[in-house]
Each structure stands twice: as structure tokens, then as C-alpha cells.
Amino acid sequence: MLDGGSATVALHLPSTRWASVRHTARTVAASLNRNWLTRIGVLLTAAFILAALIGPLVAENPLALTSSTLQPPTWAHPFGTDNLGRDLLARSLSGARVSLFVAIMSVALGLIIALPVGLTAGFLGGTWVDDLLMGVTDVILALPLFVLALFVLGITGTGGFTVAGIAFGPAWKVVGLIGISAMPFFARVARAAALVERQEDYVNALRVVGVPRRRIVWGEILPNVLPPVIVQAFLWMAIAIFAEAGLSFLGLGIQPPSPTLGNILANASSTLLLGAWWFSVFPGVLLVVAIVGLNLVGDGLNDLLDPQVR
Amino acid sequence: MTRGDAPPKHGSTRKRLLTGAAAAGAGLVLPGATGSALASVFRAPKKSGALYVDLELESPSFNPLLNNYQHLRWVTDQVNETMYVYQGAKIVPLLADGMPKVIDQLNAQVKVKSGIKFNNGHPLTAADVAATFNAARGGVAAAIWKSHLQPLASVTAIDSHTVHFTFKQPWGLLLEKMADIPIVPASAVNVNEKLPGTGPFIFENHVQGQSVTLAANPHYRLGAPKLSQIVFRFVPDAGTRTVNILSGQTHVSPAIPYPNVTQLAKNHKLNVYDVPAPVDLLFWISSQAVPDVRARQALAYAIDRKAVVDTVFGGHAEIGQGPIGPAILGYQYTTKPYGPKPDLTKAKSLLQAAGGGSLSFDYISTTDQVSQTMAQIIAQNWQALGVNVNLQFLELAAWQNSWLSGNWGATCITSLDGVAVGPSPFIATATIQSTNFLDLEKFKDPQVDQDLANAYVTPNGPRQWKYYADASNRSATEVGQLPPAFPNFCVATSKKVHGLPTKPLTQGKLNFYPVSLA
Numbered sequence: 001m002l003d004g005g006s007a008t009v010a011l012h013l014p015s016t017r018w019a020s021v022r023h024t025a026r027t028v029a030a031s032l033n034r035n036w037l038t039r040i041g042v043l044l045t046a047a048f049i050l051a052a053l054i055g056p057l058v059a060e061n062p063l064a065l066t067s068s069t070l071q072p073p074t075w076a077h078p079f080g081t082d083n084l085g086r087d088l089l090a091r092s093l094s095g096a097r098v099s100l101f102v103a104i105m106s107v108a109l110g111l112i113i114a115l116p117v118g119l120t121a122g123f124l125g126g127t128w129v130d131d132l133l134m135g136v137t138d139v140i141l142a143l144p145l146f147v148l149a150l151f152v153l154g155i156t157g158t159g160g161f162t163v164a165g166i167a168f169g170p171a172w173k174v175v176g177l178i179g180i181s182a183m184p185f186f187a188r189v190a191r192a193a194a195l196v197e198r199q200e201d202y203v204n205a206l207r208v209v210g211v212p213r214r215r216i217v218w219g220e221i222l223p224n225v226l227p228p229v230i231v232q233a234f235l236w237m238a239i240a241i242f243a244e245a246g247l248s249f250l251g252l253g254i255q256p257p258s259p260t261l262g263n264i265l266a267n268a269s270s271t272l273l274l275g276a277w278w279f280s281v282f283p284g285v286l287l288v289v290a291i292v293g294l295n296l297v298g299d300g301l302n303d304l305l306d307p308q309v310r
Numbered sequence: 311m312t313r314g315d316a317p318p319k320h321g322s323t324r325k326r327l328l329t330g331a332a333a334a335g336a337g338l339v340l341p342g343a344t345g346s347a348l349a350s351v352f353r354a355p356k357k358s359g360a361l362y363v364d365l366e367l368e369s370p371s372f373n374p375l376l377n378n379y380q381h382l383r384w385v386t387d388q389v390n391e392t393m394y395v396y397q398g399a400k401i402v403p404l405l406a407d408g409m410p411k412v413i414d415q416l417n418a419q420v421k422v423k424s425g426i427k428f429n430n431g432h433p434l435t436a437a438d439v440a441a442t443f444n445a446a447r448g449g450v451a452a453a454i455w456k457s458h459l460q461p462l463a464s465v466t467a468i469d470s471h472t473v474h475f476t477f478k479q480p481w482g483l484l485l486e487k488m489a490d491i492p493i494v495p496a497s498a499v500n501v502n503e504k505l506p507g508t509g510p511f512i513f514e515n516h517v518q519g520q521s522v523t524l525a526a527n528p529h530y531r532l533g534a535p536k537l538s539q540i541v542f543r544f545v546p547d548a549g550t551r552t553v554n555i556l557s558g559q560t561h562v563s564p565a566i567p568y569p570n571v572t573q574l575a576k577n578h579k580l581n582v583y584d585v586p587a588p589v590d591l592l593f594w595i596s597s598q599a600v601p602d603v604r605a606r607q608a609l610a611y612a613i614d615r616k617a618v619v620d621t622v623f624g625g626h627a628e629i630g631q632g633p634i635g636p637a638i639l640g641y642q643y644t645t646k647p648y649g650p651k652p653d654l655t656k657a658k659s660l661l662q663a664a665g666g667g668s669l670s671f672d673y674i675s676t677t678d679q680v681s682q683t684m685a686q687i688i689a690q691n692w693q694a695l696g697v698n699v700n701l702q703f704l705e706l707a708a709w710q711n712s713w714l715s716g717n718w719g720a721t722c723i724t725s726l727d728g729v730a731v732g733p734s735p736f737i738a739t740a741t742i743q744s745t746n747f748l749d750l751e752k753f754k755d756p757q758v759d760q761d762l763a764n765a766y767v768t769p770n771g772p773r774q775w776k777y778y779a780d781a782s783n784r785s786a787t788e789v790g791q792l793p794p795a796f797p798n799f800c801v802a803t804s805k806k807v808h809g810l811p812t813k814p815l816t817q818g819k820l821n822f823y824p825v826s827l828a
Contacts, residue, residue: 083683158702251705255703269549
């Protein structure tokens with residue numbers, strides 16, 4: 001309705017509203033259920049998340065040293081004990097929680113930075129703004145994560161840091177590194193989707209009636225850009241878990257005695273010759289469950305949302 | 311075939327000819343390719359008298375004046391000899407002709423044996439000895455040796471075989487310093503590798519990042535060694551070194567990981583030598599961060615030394631009671647104030663007497679497995695006392711910077727000092743001397759300073775060792791340098807290795823001169 005006395009315009013464009021997002025989500029859930037591989041992925045991911053969230057609440061203290069060093073699995077210690085007598089089940093579950101935290105927060109950070117960059121670049125595609133933004137993301141893309149980590153951690157160390165009086169633990173450094181590494185991937189996907197959306201009739205119609213650009217981008221284009229970005233987010237969560245484990249394995253991530261799946265495996269590597277198979281197998285399996293699960297879910301989403309595959 | 315002959319008629323004959331040529335060519339090329347330094351180094355040891363030794367680290371220089379870590383000395387000790395050597399607690403001549411002649415409190419002379427030559431044919435003279443010591447006390451090697459030779463005013467060759475030492479003050483450590491510092495030619499004091507030496511082996515080849523090879527010196531004055539070669543390979547990963555010795559890829563693996571010692575000792579193809587040696591675990595609690603001695607004593611009583619011995623060193627260590635360990639001269643005079651298990655009751659009462667309150671400091675550790683594991687045990691022990699310990703694991707270079715800054719409450723590093731200084735307590739006690747720039751824990755005790763000053767003017771012998779021991783005992787009770795354990799020196803050798811002397815192992819040294827291979 002047009003009100004002659006003001007510039008307020010009420011628009012009802014059902015295909016671009018948030019309702020469509022909810023509809024999409026329901027469709028996705030139903031479609032995921034049809035693909036058995038994706039179902040497996042959902043189960044594995046759910047198991048990992050459950051273990052990470054609830055496990056540390058019910059398991060023993062992961063830092064408690066005992067004299068029962070390198071004991072094989074028993075009822076008292078289902079995953080066995082490590083070289084300092086610490087319960088491996090407790091440490092693995094705590095490590096899983098750290099991995100989950102790093103995965104979620106790094107992906108969230110990547111999205112927070114990438115979405116404005118990608119949407120802006122896509123909406124203003126072909127202009128100097130697009131070139132500048134994509135140039136910056138390409139520079140970040142060219143930096144391998146582990147090289148970036150070596151550089152940053154070599155200068156700043158592996159401990160925590162303080163920004164504006166707020167203290168951040170060492171996990172936040174890892175979150176920052178992985179988030180920045182993930183950003184270019186999200187930005188490019190968002191840009192590509194935005195480039196397509198800005199050609200759509202509804203966007204032109206919104207422009208014609210004078211809707212501000214910011215509202216078009218965030219209110220109308222964003223919901224349609226989200227699906228492919230969410231697919232990337234799932235795939236990147238798996239990468240983030242792997243990257244965090246890799247950094248910790250190399251001694252660049254979260255340091256002992258705080259358990260992470262990576263630093264547990266790093267400790268375990270020196271005990272393989274002693275026959276302590278449990279030290280590396282159980283945390284390794286947990287890592288595999290997380291990475292495979294998230295990858296399968298991401299693949300399932302990708303197949304669902306890719307019109308060619310559909 | 312001559313020019314007038316017809317070419318072969320049958321394609322199969324030509325095919326056979328080409329195949330044969332290709333095979334011959336491969337036969338010529340492949341051994342050459344696989345004879346590259348890389349491939350040959352990592353082939354299984356041949357029965358050619360070449361001994362393979364796996365080292366953890368590659369030294370940046372192979373001049374024993376410029377570096378005194380064990381990874382260097384295990385190599386260069388086969389090439390460059392010292393004027394004197396330790397035989398147990400005694401110091402006896404090697405390149406020197408007799409014991410030093412003491413002229414007065416500030417002057418001494420040493421004779422060089424006649425007829426000794428470097429492996430390049432040049433004779434060993436007093437000028438080489440003087441050049442070596444001058445480089446060590448103030449020249450290119452001063453960074454390593456200056457603190458050892460501070461009282462030395464000058465070193466001059468007064469004739470071809472007589473070296474004259476002048477001191478700034480009475481000094482009793484000349485003899486042991488001459489047992490520490492290898493002699494290099496005057497022309498090579500600042501050369502990084504391929505130094506001529508008087509020893510049984512000659513520096514032959516160094517492949518960066520791969521290996522260093524020594525060849526037998528056929529003209530060695532005591533007879534040519536039985537080995538034709540020693541190949542030291544650089545294998546940083548402890549697991550790989552263990553696999554190499556288990557699979558027979560290497561003959562000698564010094565400093566094997568402590569958790570693997572017992573397992574390797576059970577292997578019927580290996581000999582494992584597990585001996586107390588001057589493996590110094592330099593462990594400091596900062597008097598700056600923890601100024602009250604009662605608080606430091608509380609920390610000392612809270613440490614579970616048995617857990618450190620059993621968990622970190624697999625039982626292959628002795629409990630520490632001060633800077634001087636079981637393989638260091640003077641140990642027989644050490645007192646034992648600390649038990650193997652923590653005494654939390656006493657620790658808490660000491661902490662209370664120190665004013666209670668919460669202690670909080672950084673514990674910086676290097677990232678190697680031994681230091682990391684020990685740090686976690688000790689941090690946990692202190693946290694049980696209510697102390698807030700912030701553990702930081704740093705790569706060696708970063709650790710050194712942090713250590714030198716002094717901004718820490720506790721720190722530790724392992725150092726196989728016996729390789730450089732034998733069983734002398736000098737390095738183990740150096741950092742508790744308040745005037746030593748390495749006293750980064752800011753420990754200051756006048757009695758300790760006096761005991762060490764007395765030790766430095768007393769010649770090697772029981773009186774000197776007693777002074778060192780008194781300083782060590784005081785450091786234990788006042789808590790300056792207080793390692794929780796003294797690890798053994800563990801070496802694994804293949805049973806094909808015969809004749810490895812065990813006495814040098816008690817100093818962390820490897821002597822391959824009498825060694826042969828089955």
C-alpha cells in the first residue's frame with residue numbers, strides 16, 4: 001500500500017522472506033533423511049556433539065594425575081590411561097569439547113567477516129569495491145593455515161592474549177587463525193550467490209520502489225545466499241576440527257595439560273612403540289567420527305541444494 | 311660389426327640389443343643414483359666397518375670451541391683431543407706431557423707431548439694450545455667458554471712445547487679446564503667444520519640436514535682405529551631413532567627416550583647402557599618471583615620426586631637433592647633433605663609461615679617430551695598446594711629469550727654437561743653463584759658464594775669437592791637450583807658393536823676408538 005503522506009512502503013514478497021528459510025529448513029531435513037550416507041553423517045555428528053557437551057560433565061577430571069600410567073582399557077578407565085596416569089576417556093571428551101568449540105567459533109567468526117564482504121562484493125559486482133574486497137580475500141586465501149599459524153604464534157606465542165582489557169584464552173588464537181583462513185571461502189560463495197540474486201526481478205523491483213540497498217542486501221538477498229554458505233560452513237567445521245588437531249599436534253595450538261585431540265595424539269605418538277595402542281586409537285576415532293560426520297552432512301546438504309545433482 | 315656389414319636382419323635381435331643396452335645403462339646409472347649421499351646414508355649398515363650413529367640434532371658448527379652441546383661433542387671428540395682427560399675422578403695427561411707445573415699462585419706451565427701431529431700432518435705445538443685457549447677466553451669462542459676461564463689473564467707459548475698460563479687471581483681449575491677444552495690448530499680456531507685434529511678419526515664429509523662422516527685416521531699415534539668410518543645421522547624424531555635401532559638400521563643410539571629404555575633392554579639384539587652421568591636437570595625456582603625462602607621451601611617439599619623419576623624417566627633416574635647429582639664429583643658429601651614423595655603438610659605450614667596468601671607465577675618449559683611431562687607433574691603438585699601456576703611451553707629459542715629475561719617463577723632445562731666438563735660440578739653449581747650472569751633466578755646466598763669461591767681456588771680433589779657439595783647442600787635448603795631428579799645416560803647399541811668403553815659413558819661421552827663391528 002502506498003501512503004501519499006510518507007515514503008513508507010509495505011512490501012510482501014513471499015519468495016524472499018524468512019518464511020522461505022523455515023520452509024527450506026524443513027525441506028532439507030526431510031531430504032537429508034532420505035540419503036543413507038547423510039543419515040550416517042547426522043548420527044556421527046550428533047554422537048560427537050553429545051559426547052563433547054555431556055561427556056565432560058560426567059567423566060573424571062581430565063587433569064588428575066595418578067600412578068596408573070599407560071594402563072590399557074579397563075572398566076575403571078574405558079579408554080585406558082595416558083603416560084601421566086590421566087583418564088583418557090575424560091581427556092578425549094574434554095578434547096572433543098575444545099574441538100567443537102573451536103569449530104563452531106571459528107566458522108562463526110569466518111561467517112561474521114565473510115558475509116558482509118561477500119554480499120557487498122556480490123551486490124556491487126564489477127565495481128572497484130568488488131575488486132578490492134576480492135583482492136583482499138585472495139591474499140588471505142593464498143596463505144596456508146599452518147604457515148600463518150607459525151608466523152602468528154611465532155611472534156605472539158601460544159598463550160592467551162588481552163584485547164581492550166578483556167583476557168582471551170589460547171583457544172581464541174586458534175579460533176582467530178582458523179576463522180580468518182575460512183573467511184575467503186565463505187566470502188566467495190556468498191559473493192557468487194549474491195551476484196546471481198542481484199539479477200533477479202525482485203531485487204530490481206525493490207530498487208525501483210526505493211528500498212535502501214542495505215535492506216535489500218541484508219533483508220532480501222541474504223536469506224537466499226545462506227543455503228550454499230551453510231553447506232560451506234558444515235564442511236569447514238570438519239576442516240576446523242582437523243586444523244585445530246593438527247596445530248595442537250605440532251605444538252602450535254592449545255598447550256598441555258589442557259587436553260585437545262591433537263595434543264593427546266602428539267603425546268601418544270611417543271608411546272606407540274611401547275604398545276600403548278589405546279592412547280592413539282580412541283582419540284583418533286573420536287576425531288575421525290567428527291570429521292567424517294560433518295563431511296557427510298555437508299555433502300548431503302550440497303547434493304540437496306545443488307540443482308544439477310537434484 | 312664393420313662398416314661394410316649388413317645391419318642385423320631380425321627385429322628381435324635389435325630389440326634384444328636395445329634391451330641389453332638399456333639394462334646395462336640402468337646398471338651403470340642406478341647405483342650412481344642410489345649412491346647419492348641421501349640414499350647411501352639411509353641404507354642398512356653394511357659389513358664394511360662403518361659405524362652408524364643416530365643423533366637427535368645437527369650442530370650448526372663442528373668446531374668444539376664454538377659449541378659444547380653433546381650432539382657436537384659426540385662427533386668432534388673422535389677428532390679433537392684435550393690436554394688432559396678424566397679417568398674416574400682423576401685427571402691424567404693425554405696430549406700434555408705430565409701434570410702442570412705450578413710456578414706460583416698466579417702462574418703455571420704445561421708441556422705438550424712431542425711427536426704428536428694433527429691429521430693433516432702438522433705437528434701439535436704450544437702455539438696451537440695457546441691459540442685454542444685464547445680463542446676460548448676472549449676470542450671467537452668466548453661466548454661458550456669465557457665464563458669458564460674468567461680468572462685466566464693470558465696464555466702464551468714460550469717455546470714450541472711449553473704453554474705458560476697467567477691468572478688474574480689464584481685459580482685451582484686450570485687442570486679441569488684443560489680436560490674440557492679440545493685443542494684445535496691455531497689456523498682453525500674459527501673454522502666451522504673439517505677441522506684437523508689429533509684424534510683417531512678425521513672429519514671427512516658433512517651433508518647438511520643428513521649426516522656427518524668421519525674416516526679412520528691411519529696415522530693415529532696409538533694405532534689406527536678398527537672402524538673404517540663413523541656416520542652420524544641426524545634423526546630428530548625420538549620414535550624414528552628407536553625404530554632405527556630396533557630394526558638394525560643404526561648401530562648406536564645415544565640418549566634414547568626414557569620410556570623406551572626398559573623395552574629396548576629386553577631386546578636380544580641390543581645392549582642398553584643405563585648409567586648415572588652428569589645429565590644436569592637445571593631446575594630453578596626464582597628468588598625474584600618467590601622471595602620468601604619459606605615459600606620456596608614449601609614448593610620444594612610439594613614436589614613428587616618419585617613421580618618424576620618413575621613417570622618422566624621410567625625409573626632411570628635418581629632423586630635430586632641439590633645441583634650436584636650422583637655422577638658429579640662431591641656427591642658423596644650431599645645431604646638429603648627431601649623425600650621421594652611430597653610432604654604437603656610441611657609444605658602448607660611453610661607456606662603459611664611465609665605469610666599465606668596466594669602464590670602465582672609462570673613456569674616456562676621447553677617443548678620436548680621430558681620437560682613437558684615433568685612440568686605438568688610439578689605444576690599439578692604445586693596446584694595441590696594452592697599455588698597458581700601458569701604453564702608455558704616454548705620452543706628452545708623462545709625459551710632461551712624468556713629464561714634470559716628472568717620473567718618467570720620456575721623453569722627447567724636438561725643439559726648433558728658431562729660431555730663438555732666431565733664430572734666437574736662447575737656448570738651444575740655455576741648458576742647459584744650470585745655474581746654469575748647466569749644466576750637468572752636471582753639466588754643470593756653469601757655462604758654459597760664463599761663456598762664456590764673456595765672451590766675455584768682449590769685444585770681438583772676431595773677438598774675442592776667438599777666446597778662444591780657445601781654450596782649444593784645450601785642451595786637445596788635455601789632453594790636456588792633444585793632439580794627433582796638426575797636422569798641416567800641411556801645408550802642403545804646393536805650387539806654387533808664390540809668394545810665400547812663404559813667408563814666414558816659415566817661422563818656422557820662416547821669413545822669409538824676401540825670399537826669394532828661384528
